[in-house]
Amino acid sequence: MTTTETSPDINTVNIEAVAGLAAKIQESPEVASTTWKAAVTWEQGFRSTASIRDFAPIGSDEPAGLGGTDTAPNPVEQLLAALGNCLAVGYAANATAAGVTINDLRIEVEGDLDLHTFLGLNPGGNAGFQGIRAKVIIDADAPAETIEELHRLVTGTSPVGHTLARAVPIQVDLAERTISEVTA
């Protein structure tokens, strides 16, 4: 993002913190290397909670039709929410850096998923989203071309957007030491 025309008050974004981090990273590039974490604890059925830093655990469940008790959004909905939240941060950051005040911003996200693979009916198939669409509804005090440039910047720098759009190496390891060995 460009950091000209900044103001500490626009969109209540602390753009000085962002600019300060960017300056620090230009001096010490290793500062840009970050690791993020979440720890999930299974409760019962399809219910689990995710703990992130010191925040209160956030619940997860599945709809009844999928065998859950429908007490919370399910994991694929959470993933769509993460994309929408990430785009919102990107808009707020880039709009502020460009001196653009956002009046209202809403992002609707949806994705298509075929349940065959998850249900074991298509071994080797794709259990994930086949496609994800987001619609950005923004009311901001700026000409259309400025909004379009913001949009280009946001979609070109979105951490969650890029994670989804790229094939990310995922390693899932089993910590075998905790398995209870049962002899019949």
Place this chain on the structure above:
Amino acid sequence: MTTTETSPDINTVNIEAVAGLAAKIQESPEVASTTWKAAVTWEQGFRSTASIRDFAPIGSDEPAGLGGTDTAPNPVEQLLAALGNCLAVGYAANATAAGVTINDLRIEVEGDLDLHTFLGLNPGGNAGFQGIRAKVIIDADAPAETIEELHRLVTGTSPVGHTLARAVPIQVDLAERTISEVTA
């Protein structure tokens, strides 16, 4: 998943609902085509909330060092949580289908992300996770080889896992009608 040796009480998973859905899909494959949604509303700064179905909106923010007010997990942490929750559902489903009781299950997820691209310091670069690792710590009443087979099934059928491991077509559109045209 195999549905032999099921019991309605194992892991309190409603495996009949899952098996019923699978049977329905085998009869009418189009039932497997699902669309999931989330709607995000920007609040102020880097704070937003995600609304999913009728659940209470869930907050999102960024740490202070990134310019946020640190009131909630950030989008990339939410994405890691979604993966952990998804793997938990997969374990619960497949263990139940195999007649395996889970005593305890915890999944630790972490991912590495370089901030250069998000901060505009590496145009055209990858703003997303370069790699994601999950560690599954399970205590279940089953021999190690059964757990390993469950693990193979879970990782091979995880909707969020597959979404992250594959390059998903992502389309982000700007609803231009809501832009306030400002003439200087």
